[in-house]
Amino acid sequence: MSAGLLAQIEAGVLEGEPLPSLLQKCLVLGGRAGSEKMRDWARQELNGYPGIGGLPPYRMLHAQVKLTLTNPWGYQPKTTSFSTAQLPDQLSTFLKEKGTVLESIPMNMGVGELDAMADSGKGEHHLLPWWSDMLLPVLNEHYVDQEYTRVQDVYWALSNSTLKGLLVQIRTNLAELVGELLALTPDDRQPTKEAADAVTVFILSGDRNVITNLRQDVTGGTAVATQGGESPVTAAGTGGTAIGSQTASSEGASVVGSQVASGDGSRATGRDSTQAEPVTSKDGFFKRFRKRGMYVGIATILAAVVGVLQLLGWTPW
Incomplete structure (x- = not known):
């Protein structure tokens, strides 16, 4: 640990x-x-x-939008739900342009305040949206009959279970x-x-690629790139891959960066990269025999040429 x-x-x-x-x-x-x-x-x-x-994204929570309706004199309050579909077209377009979803609450408070809210004993929390002052006059003009009703408040109703989540x-x-x-x-x-x-x-x-780039899986094990240090990491095994200041070896290995790759079919890419020389196998008996035969043939021809020249009176030494 x-x-x-x-x-x-x-x-x-x-x-x-x-x-x-x-x-x-x-x-x-x-x-x-x-x-x-x-x-x-x-x-x-x-x-x-x-x-x-x-x-x-995890701090954007879903909640109901609710309205408090009263009579024209502010009495006899009652609560009703409200949704985006009930918005006037002009306001709906404006909120879409701002990237605002009416039923989505941006919970930007610190965890201390969130803890206190969750432990308050309330089953539902009423939160004031940033757009409430803009929406209230529109609702009173287009949503209710002003002779009998007015919209007193608009708020988010967030359940305590969602907050605890x-x-x-x-x-x-x-x-x-x-x-x-x-x-x-x-x-x-x-x-x-x-x-x-x-x-x-x-x-x-939620992008796991940033983690994967630090940890490379290879056949027979896992190589973790040492970041910010001088020690290289070695990835070995068939088809092994190494990214960073590392070494990969064996058949089909590939590396990217300042590294060394060795083995049949290996690849090295990047600054200061080195491709190790392939290992050559020893020649077989018949291959060596053919090479020797070629050398003997050449020597025989040279001897014949020297003999002819000596008959003609030319002496090379």
């Missing part, structure tokens, strides 16, 4: 340690690894995201972060910047 903070976070995830404490450790781990991506993710999960534009997702993200870092980090080592960056990108985007 990896020592230090990574092991502490692993234990905390398994033992149910509070999310804020785990994220604080993750923030420090990102600092030690030199990963700005990991620090930014942990910091924003703790303090909240500054806007809705950069929110991870978000907190479970954040904890699951931490568990995945720990699991991937453990797989990419040798025992008693600190995660590299490249590993921490790749795992954070995977958590935010």
